[in-house]
Amino acid sequence: MAPPLSVSTGSSVPTRKPGTVTSLVTQTQSSSTSTSVTVPTKIPGTSSHPTNPTGTTTTAVPATTLEPLRCQNGGTPLANKCLCLSGFTGERCETVMNNINIDVVKAEINVTVVVTNMNFSESMEDPTSTAFKVFVEIFRTRMDPIYRETVPGFLSIEVIQLSKGSVVVDQHVVLDVPYASYASVYTQAVANVSARLKATNCTSSSTSTSPAESQELCFKANATHVNTVPLMMAGVCLNNSTISQSYQKYFLPVNVLGQLMCVSNCSIHHPDTYACNGRGYCYIQLGGPTCYCQHSDWYWFTGSHCEQVVSKVGVAVGVALGLVVLLLVILVLAICLGWRRHWSGKHSVADLEESQEKWYNNEEWEWNAPPQGITARTPTAPSWTGNIPGTEGGTGSHRVSSSFRPSLDKVDTSLQTQIARPQVTRI
Known part of the structure; x- marks a missing residue:
């Protein structure tokens, strides 16, 4: 059973019986005008005890603890802030001061x-x-x-x-x-x-x-x-009580209008100022002075001294043009690929027809019909035999596929031919 969450400013807090579902707000006035507010909470559920007829329910809120304040560079936590050593500043003493009065x-x-x-x-x-x-x-x-x-x-x-x-x-x-x-x-x-x-x-x-x-x-x-x-x-600046030993090498003593200062490379009073060109802030790290570059609405600044300027508009236009060029390249490639497929298909059909025509024109084929009264039988193999000019002895054989086209102008249509029923022959 979750205990009630209480907020008190000095007076006693009433308690409730376990198992009851209540929504109780008690306010008392004492001689010291202290006020206590009790908000009992409970997750809805069954109980053998009598329940409050109001039927209101609340949820227990777990207590939270704040993370302890961690100070840097030797700082000391004091209440909710850090007490920094000489030469440091910031909420957690994380920043090295650029001008330290001596x-x-x-x-x-x-x-x-x-x-x-x-x-x-x-x-x-x-x-x-x-x-x-x-x-x-x-x-x-x-x-x-x-x-x-x-x-x-x-x-x-x-x-x-x-x-x-x-x-x-x-x-x-x-x-x-x-x-x-x-x-x-x-x-x-x-x-x-x-x-x-x-x-x-x-x-x-x-x-x-x-x-x-x-x-x-x-x-x-x-x-x-x-x-x-x-x-x-x-x-003067080589004093551990004034500047941490880790940063002393970045400081020099300078008299500024009668005031002695230990100034870092980031200070405008330093003879060799580490400039950020007005586009960022200089701060001291263990590795030396560093520029933290700022950004405007139209430009990015980068580089060790914020000397490089990058236009946001130029970047946007460049990206847009790059995308347009990429789309055009893809479109051109698609058109070229489609045209190539169309041309290669058309050319292959034309070449096939032309080669077939040349093949039939270069070879003379004769259909030797059998003498009259002789019954033609189905050949034992799917081939035709005829005289091929140009071969030795004037005779020869050539196996022709079933897709050949006979020369019908030399067929004697007056001859009577009897074609027997085809017979299946096993090879």
Whole structure:
């Protein structure tokens, strides 16, 4: 027995007894003005229970489940839409953006300091050695708080090289700088780092038991150097947080009216735009830029750049003319075939009559009637024998079919001939 299909907005739903055929709509009003509507359904059938005199029947509707939203390119489902990563758009994050605004860029400040309270070892020159890694961990742990207090947008420290002279540390201080105010913010950050390091003789001590946190670093006075590093524009778009690594090779950084953008080959701001000739849309795929060609009421556009134009009218006219030519060819072939059959039949009859006439004119046949009083008998074979001129001895025999025509002008009609009844002879 199928259960009733209920649509409720908050109140209880009445139930019905099995076996009854009902059409019940109940509407109740509560203090919260909630409404419930119950639509019990049942397929008509026999039952031992009493039936509703109204005789109405309904059909059970199975519940359906929506297919879960599947986001592409790392997107995250959020309610009924996708939350796309940077550089992607679309209902399912399936489209790569051609123009991506870059508001913040990564800048670097080159800093060189001399640590006087630690000894240098030859193994510290190798970035893969344990001595190098231990020193870098201590240096980062002690210097991070100083840079965070001094440099707005500070991100990290990258130790480039360790060299002899106590321990000479060549490092890059990495920070985020707004591109719109890059010049002023970056210049101020460089000045802050220089002033802070020149005013610091040693890092603050710590009571931590960790070697990296308990180790104090002291610097050689007047040996600290702070230098600017030019902004590497080529690396702006090689950032996985901005553009997916699979598409980075199709983007270039471009300054458009003071706004830094990473533009793809499909963008009009790209120096080598992948043009679709105004007849389609360019979009980026894993294989590179591709044109999606549009169609008008009169033309189709095709080709890698939508450069080929196909007229719909021309195609229609060409197809029509092709069909007409095909019909004409079929008609001509039919006429030729009929004429050939008619000509071949007429020619064969004429040739047969002509050959028969020539055959009888070239050969002389004589009907040698038997002497008077001799009864002619049926020959034992369906053939006639007569003298054939031109043969050796002047005599010969020739078997003639039953369709031959005797020469009746040489028949002596005055002779009396008796023809006996034909007799059947077995061969």
